[in-house]
Amino acid sequence: MNTVRYARWMQDRGWSVKVFCVEGSHISKHSIEQGLEVVLIRRNKKYFDWINAWRVKNLFAQHEIALCWFRDTRDFDLLGWVKRWSHGRVKLLYQQAMQFGVSKKDVMHTFRFKPVDAWISTLNFLAEQVKQQTHFPHEKIHVIPLGVDASRWENDRITQSEARRELGLPLDVKFAGIIGRIDPLKGQHIALQAFLNIADQYPKLHLLLVGESTLHEGNAYEKELHEHAQSSTFNDRIHFLPYSKNVKLFYEAIDLFLLCSKGETFGTVTIEAMSFSKPVIATNSSGSPEILDHGNCGLLFEPEQPHDLSKAMKRLLDDEGFAKSLGQKGRQQYESKFSAAASVDAMEKVVLKLMAH
Numbered sequence: 461m462n463t464v465r466y467a468r469w470m471q472d473r474g475w476s477v478k479v480f481c482v483e484g485s486h487i488s489k490h491s492i493e494q495g496l497e498v499v500l501i502r503r504n505k506k507y508f509d510w511i512n513a514w515r516v517k518n519l520f521a522q523h524e525i526a527l528c529w530f531r532d533t534r535d536f537d538l539l540g541w542v543k544r545w546s547h548g549r550v551k552l553l554y555q556q557a558m559q560f561g562v563s564k565k566d567v568m569h570t571f572r573f574k575p576v577d578a579w580i581s582t583l584n585f586l587a588e589q590v591k592q593q594t595h596f597p598h599e600k601i602h603v604i605p606l607g608v609d610a611s612r613w614e615n616d617r618i619t620q621s622e623a624r625r626e627l628g629l630p631l632d633v634k635f636a637g638i639i640g641r642i643d644p645l646k647g648q649h650i651a652l653q654a655f656l657n658i659a660d661q662y663p664k665l666h667l668l669l670v671g672e673s674t675l676h677e678g679n680a681y682e683k684e685l686h687e688h689a690q691s692s693t694f695n696d697r698i699h700f701l702p703y704s705k706n707v708k709l710f711y712e713a714i715d716l717f718l719l720c721s722k723g724e725t726f727g728t729v730t731i732e733a734m735s736f737s738k739p740v741i742a743t744n745s746s747g748s749p750e751i752l753d754h755g756n757c758g759l760l761f762e763p764e765q766p767h768d769l770s771k772a773m774k775r776l777l778d779d780e781g782f783a784k785s786l787g788q789k790g791r792q793q794y795e796s797k798f799s800a801a802a803s804v805d806a807m808e809k810v811v812l813k814l815m816a817h
Contacts, residue, residue: 462606463531464490466555469607469804470811471496478523480516499523506534513541520550527551527814533558540575551814555580559725559746560589570595578810582606582726583747602810605751606726607803608794610735613708623712629699630666636773637668637714639707639729640721642682646671647720647743647764649681652688652698654718654769659694662777666697670710711736716776716783722763724748731798734758734790739783741772751798757789 464479464487471477479491483500491498499519504512520528520542528539528550536554543550554576564573573579573594579601581587587603590596621631629635638651648669655667673679689698704710711717717733719742724730726747733740734751740758742748752758759775761768776783796802 461486461490462555462557463487464494464496465607465609465800466529466804466807467491467496468494469609469800470808473804473808475811478525480519480528504534504538507537509538510541513538514545517542517545520546525550527553527811529553529555529811531555531557536572536576540572543575551577551817553578553580553810553814556582556586556590557725559586559723560593563593565593565595576600577814578602580604580807580810583750585747585750586725602806604806604810605798605803606728606731607800608728608731608735608798609800610732610794611800616708618708618712620712623709627701627709627713629668629713633664633666633697634662634716634777635666635668635714636716636718637670637710638718638720639670639703639710642669642671642673642679642685644681645722647722648685649688650720650764650766650769651718652685653766654773655698656692656694657766657770658774659692659697661774665773665777666699668699668701668710668714670701670703672703707732711738714738716741716773718769718773719743719748720769721746721748727751730758731794734787734794734798737787737791739776739786740790741769741776751793752790753793757793758786 467477467479478497478499479487480499480501481487482503488498501516502512516538530539539552543552552575573596579590579596581590581601581603582605584603587601590601591598624631636655638648640646642648659665673682689695711733717738717740719727719730721743723746727742730740730742730748730751740752742752742758742760743763744760745763749760752760759772761772
């Protein structure tokens with residue numbers, strides 16, 4: 461979806477944009493829905509798919525493509541050949557989506573990365589990984605966070621009570637909320653245990669868990685969460701809701717936002733919560749510390765430590781003024797660094813620089 465969002469945002473700024481994707485893919489469907497021109501290609505192999513590379517090279521020439529912006533690591537090899545066979549006429553911009561787990565300084569990775577003209581890391585810690593674990597030229601690395609477009613809900617805001625009524629939730633209580641795929645790595649069990657740790661001290665505190673298990677991957681973990689909740693004496697204060705595209709209702713309804721992932725490369729949901737001025741508590745790992753300015757606009761707790769999360773929740777529940785100021789700081793951080801406008805402005809400068817060359 462981030463690929464489609466940026467394609468649409470760049471088109472809105474007057475660029476001629478075409479999305480090259482596989483027929484029937486999520487990207488193709490969403491691109492068509494967003495009014496983007498789609499060019500269908502075949503699914504390529506990760507390495508040495510010279511036949512597909514030649515086809516794509518010809519398609520780029522046919523459609524007069526000057527710059528290719530990509531996010532999938534499996535496209536490095538194919539697009540490298542496309543650039544070589546195009547005699548460098550096509551510029552390559554890679555937008556990094558994942559962390560590096562191991563060193564990639566070997567000959568093959570160095571060869572794969574060499575054709576890239578600009579490498580976009582979404583956070584500084586990711587850029588440092590690239591510098592430390594690859595031979596990619598440092599001067600071609602740019603740090604530009606992913607942008608979140610809050611304008612899609614800011615002109616149609618509703619009250620917290622209205623959101624709760626629509627979701628079927630109680631009104632005169634406090635809600636801590638977590639949203640995302642139901643998965644052990646997302647840490648819903650940490651949020652549940654942290655809530656249970658302090659539920660008796662805060663009788664008006666409720667927990668809202670929104671999300672679903674990954675399709676076709678079973679729901680054993682989701683069942684465990686429900687069983688744990690049902691076995692507690694606070695079951696009536698634990699609410700499970702399925703995921704909905706209308707995430708605005710979730711953010712409007714909650715008082716505290718929880719991110720409990722063991723490691724979230726770039727927490728888009730965290731930034732969405734910040735755009736709603738909600739106080740955030742997130743794990744002190746991966747990209748969250750940088751997003752929250754290392755605790756200046758959100759609280760951090762150690763991953764997989766529900767006791768630490770409970771302490772952070774108590775701090776916000778005991779001091780509403782502090783919680784409100786934290787939410788306001790989060791909103792300011794969103795506007796300055798993580799809004800769609802800020803991100804696209806920075807991306808467009810890189811694109812213009814590449815096109816000038």
